[in-house]
Amino acid sequence: MGNPTLTDVARLAGVSENTVSRVVRDKGPIAEKTRRRVMDAIEQLGYVPNRAAGSLASASSPIIAVLLPSLSNIVFPDVLRGIHAGLAGTAYQAMVGVTDYDPEKEQALLASLLAWRPAAVITTGFDHTPESRKMLMDDRLRVAELMDIDGQPIDIAVGLSHHGAGRATARHLLARGYRRIAYVGHDWSTDRRARRRYEGIVAGLSEAGLSLTAKCRHDGPSSTLAGRRALARLLSDNIAVDAVIFSNDDMAVGGAMHCLAEGIRVPERLALFGFNGLEIGEALPQPLSTIRSNRFLIGRKAVETLLETRKRPDEPLIIDTGFDIVEGATA
Amino acid sequence: MGNPTLTDVARLAGVSENTVSRVVRDKGPIAEKTRRRVMDAIEQLGYVPNRAAGSLASASSPIIAVLLPSLSNIVFPDVLRGIHAGLAGTAYQAMVGVTDYDPEKEQALLASLLAWRPAAVITTGFDHTPESRKMLMDDRLRVAELMDIDGQPIDIAVGLSHHGAGRATARHLLARGYRRIAYVGHDWSTDRRARRRYEGIVAGLSEAGLSLTAKCRHDGPSSTLAGRRALARLLSDNIAVDAVIFSNDDMAVGGAMHCLAEGIRVPERLALFGFNGLEIGEALPQPLSTIRSNRFLIGRKAVETLLETRKRPDEPLIIDTGFDIVEGATA
DNA sequence: ACAATTTATCTCAGCGCTAACATATTTCTC
DNA sequence: GAGAAATATGTTAGCGCTGAGATAAATTGT
Incomplete structure (x- = not known):
């Protein structure tokens, strides 16, 4: 019982413990001949260094x-x-x-x-x-x-910069001619970065003298299902909206699913924008417009x-x- | 410099190192009064035990x-x-x-x-x-x-049992009346469990005297995109198929996307079945039929x-x- | 060929903790 | 209130490794 230790290897190789240690860690000068001898001994004994001991020392x-x-x-x-x-x-x-x-x-x-x-x-x-x-x-x-x-x-x-990403999103949609922009998000008391993006969006819109037309926040973590339901809720208010920015791709994919299920034409009737650049977004019938975070x-x-x-x-x-x-x- | 050690705590609390150790590990009998004194010392010094030393010992x-x-x-x-x-x-x-x-x-x-x-x-x-x-x-x-x-x-x-899950899938589809069943999968040279499920499917079909009508395997890891493309490829062969079993939900979601994009009616014209029970499957316009692995x-x-x-x-x-x-x- | 380097190896203390055992203290029993 | 039993604490010897410095062997320059 008991795994072999440095001492065992040293004894077998006929060198000092410290030499073995140096071979193992590849530190300090070692004669090729010695290295081989030590390596053989290590191999033979199946020696595995004890990291706890190493860390302590x-x-x-x-x-x-x-x-x-x-x-x-x-x-x-x-x-x-x-x-x-x-x-x-x-x-x-x-x-x-x-x-x-x-x-x-x-x-x-x-x-x-x-x-x-x-x-x-x-x-x-x-x-x-x-x-x-x-x-x-x-x-x-x-x-x-x-x-x-x-x-x-x-x-x-x-x-x-999540603020920057939010701002870039707003500018992108504005450049594409969207003006009545809504936000669908999730709980950001925990996810502060989602909030930063939101603030960036608001800043970007405000630079063009605009503000969000509507918003809807799901009270919980982001998920596809939450996105689907939140978009449904937003649209049920019958406020005229031509683009929705989601807090992230999970939510946005859910939104896309809602549109597919309800026959809402995207992006003609409603544009969708996400955040993260997840693979699932690419595989949608229409690839999701989003921002890739690396x-x-x-x-x-x-x-x-x-x-x-x-x-x-x-x-x-x-x-x-x-x-x-x-x-x-x-x- | 140097973090405080057991010795420091012991000295401050006026007890032996071992007593501190026992307080920290909540092991062995300790008088409440001593425990409090030690805890205070630990607090005061901001002592954090060194796990490397502990592991070694x-x-x-x-x-x-x-x-x-x-x-x-x-x-x-x-x-x-x-x-x-x-x-x-x-x-x-x-x-x-x-x-x-x-x-x-x-x-x-x-x-x-x-x-x-x-x-x-x-x-x-x-x-x-x-x-x-x-x-x-x-x-x-x-x-x-x-x-x-x-x-x-x-x-x-x-x-x-992945074999069992495959078999259950086959039986489920058979019970629903599907007979021309195809398989769309990914590379299983690595993912052996996908292969086991496949074998289970084949076994389940064979018990009913049937075999797979067609199959298509993507040569790489599973992904939504791969599933979408592989289903497109399978269907381009014009073999009559009324249900497709995918190697997993990622692939199946991709398949569902293909059907949505191509206007293929699911499940009337083509049934889809996955594996894993991912959340995304639930959020599809039609919730994905699948097997939940826990x-x-x-x-x-x-x-x-x-x-x-x-x-x-x-x-x-x-x-x-x-x-x-x-x-x-x-x- | 001898000192000065360079290269290779060894010696040894100690990292911070725990296990095992020894010892002290308290609590019980009759 | 003496001894047994339970409870609480102390003493000591490492665990297996690394770092610093000492020493030995090989190489160089002159």
Whole structure:
């Protein structure tokens, strides 16, 4: 019983423990002959280094703590994919916690993840409890705040301007001649970025001297079903509307389904616009007009930047992964 | 600099290190008065236990290694949600690796995750390299193999019978009077469970003396777009077909989109059937007929069962989370 | 060929915690 | 109120690895 340890390998290879350690970590000069001998011993014993011991001795662990608000729609799994892509081939491991958009939960998870002395923390947005903020302020810790860049990052922020995306949406629809624009959204007490986009939309319209013709907010998380129902509700008020901006693609796809079911001609009678650029939008009978957020890129870029240097930059760094308007056929 | 340690807390509280350790881990008898004193000291110093040290000393870590084939569609994030739900409130943490359906990658990730001496490993399916299998055989390690139960588990398996689900699909369509049934699928060299369902479909049809009227396989991962295109291709052959079974809901939703775009009446002219029971299927103009796989439950149940007892059962345990036919309106 | 480098390896203390056992303190029993 | 039993706390020896510095071996320059 008991897995083989460095000592076992060292004994078998006839070298000191430290030499084995150096071979394993590929650190410091090693004679090729010695390396081979050590590698053979490792192979023979099936040695797997004990990371707990390594972390303890080096006072740092190859762990990246990742705090995501949710895994319920594909957005954050996409970010997570990006994170894993950035981590692939390194010795680092992601340790994920799900906060359910709750800063208190974030704080609790953060405390428990910090117990591993991670090399970095990846979290979302700029809303943290004061306690969380205090923990994240520690200069020895790298911190990435993802998704949003409209704020003051602790260390680095990677994402896009949601206000800008909202504004771009408004301008796009205005340029296409739509004037009676409505908004269909979901609960943004949790999803602050949806709110930022909304504010951007309002700002964009107001620059043209306009405002939203109507709005309808579903009181809960976004979903296709919610979008479908919310659009139905909005239209039942019989206010003249020629375009609807949805809080995201899930909602927008639901809206498209409502139009299909009710025979509402899109975009002639009603234009639809989403946000995120999900694959499902492309597969609709008419591809959804939307804005592509580069979620995978956000995750990957965050990891790459964090691993680039062990130390924080002098000034908080903002990495804008941008967004693209996807023309589609619904607006 | 340097975080406060057990020793610091012990000194401040005027007790021995071990007492602090026992308070922190809530283990062994502690006088209420002592506990309070220690807690105060912990609070005052902002002490966070070092898990690396703990793991080293106790030769086990509160880590659950999770190996998922993909994060690209919502299926595995759903499982992961279940895992996190099961883990919430415990001291355990999930450490996730993504294998891209590649047993070699699984093996590499497994080796690297084992370096943390996790309490358990959660992986998917029964296909592992011999080396992986050897690592998983270690009796001190709990192992859960998720998604499928048609096989011989190492320790426990949690999931559903994909063969059974395929068979149920065939029977359901037969009972509804469909006879010319086609199959539209994706690449199953990686996704073995899709293949098992296919085999179940064939078996179900064959019990009624029938076989598939036509089939079309997209050479790549499943997606809405792939489903849409594959159905178009299938129908372009002009073979009389009155129902199509898709390898999963992503593909089926794509198929539904094709029908919407082409004005094919569903289910009168063509019935559609999926697999998974995704939310998007419910939001279609006609709710998709499909089979609900209880993905969240699979993840949660796996964790709960693993944490129930530290030791493996004498006999490999199979936990059937079942499946439900979702009637829908497309078949 | 001898010192000055460079390269390769070793020695050893200690990271922060836990397990096992020893010891002290309180509570009960008759 | 003495001893047994239960409860509460302390002592000590590592867990397996890494970092710093010491030492040895090979290479270079002159």
